[in-house]
Amino acid sequence: MEFVEKINIELKPWIDNRLHTTVLDLFAGCGGLSLGFEAHGFRTIAYEMDEYAAETYNRNLLGKCVQETLTVDSVYPKADIVIGGPPCQPFSVGGKQLGLQDARDGFPIFLAAVKQLEPEVVLFENVRGMLYKNKWYLHEVVNALEKFGYYIRYSLLNAVDYEVPQNRERVIVIGAKQKINLPKKANKRIAxxxxxxxxxxxxxxxxxxxxxxxxxxxxxxxxxxxxxxxxxxxxxxxxxxxxxxxxxxxxxxxxxxxxxxxxxxxxxxxxxxxxxxxxDWFEFxxxxxxxFNQIGNAVAPYFAYHLARQVKKYLLGNAENSSSLRDARQLNLFAHETIYQSRTVKNI
Incomplete structure (x- = not known):
């Protein structure tokens, strides 16, 4: 299967009715991370402050994106998984190294949501600098999550190792109430x-x-x-x-x-x-x-697809490879086909 045909099919949102879970995506952008989860049958709800990114999300995903500027006092609907890409000012060029005390930082908001909802799984991504010069801050965030009762794994992953045609390094942190692993690299690179x-x-x-x-x-x-x-x-x-x-x-x-x-x-x-x-059916x-800004800020959806697969394996065991899952996915893709059948390739 050619790469474009593959992502056009595999990244179509659908609902797996065996997953009695909702994914909350904070700082969702245009929905790259959520798209990877919806492609595995998860239900999503998202929050994003940018008007155009939120509109893009709502045009293409099954879940709803609420355009809102989040605070530590924001209240969310029930969710079993919390994901996101929190903006992080404390270690930017203009940052003042205040860590979780920096009012411009998105991580206090992310942690407040986790504390409020007590989800089964948490996952976030950030720039590679969080694992090197600013590893002290990563440790602050990880320690806070561990105090909430999560087993945490994190590493610097490159989207190119997960069938994305781009070198894109990101720190990925995943946590769950029981032990969970990061996804293994794919065996194929895409030019x-x-x-x-x-x-x-x-x-x-x-x-x-x-x-x-x-x-x-x-x-x-x-x-x-x-x-x-x-x-x-x-x-x-x-x-x-x-x-x-x-x-x-x-x-x-x-x-x-x-x-x-x-x-x-x-x-x-x-x-x-x-x-x-x-x-190609995804419209901005x-x-x-x-x-361009939405694309540049996004989590690569097929990278997110691999991350979501790992979360699904955690929730359902090895059912990902079962015939029952494949049958369920095909039925749901058929049911949602009317959403996408009018979309054609748009060479913008």
């Missing part, structure tokens, strides 16, 4: 060319080509950063990490494709979405910059 297919060679009047001055700017950037290999998108291997900055901004580090005639153009929204493993709200 950017496998994800983009014919899109990589296409261009039209709307394509954004690099000008001569931009080419010169990029050359100076790569020389200054001692870049040996040009940072164009190489179709024979996974992409570099996608960020809001290198997707939406005209920077020296911007993502771009070199065409056969030597010209270089910037990625389209759909191409960026594919490199993040979003299915907002203007181009807002869509």
């Amino acid at each position: 950017a060319g496998q994800a983009l297919g014919e899109l990589a060679l296409q261009h039209d009047d709307s394509s954004k080509f690099l000008t001569e001055s931009m080419d010169q700017y990029v050359a100076k950037y790569e020389k200054a950063s001692k870049c040996v290999t040009p940072r164009d998108l190489h179709l024979n291997k996974p992409a570099r990490t996608l960020t809001c900055r290198n997707l939406a901004g005209s920077t020296g580090d911007m993502h771009r494709i070199r065409l056969q005639d030597g010209r270089r153009r910037r990625l389209t929204v759909r191409e960026a979405a594919r490199l993040q493993s979003f299915p 709200a907002g203007n181009e910059t807002q869509q």
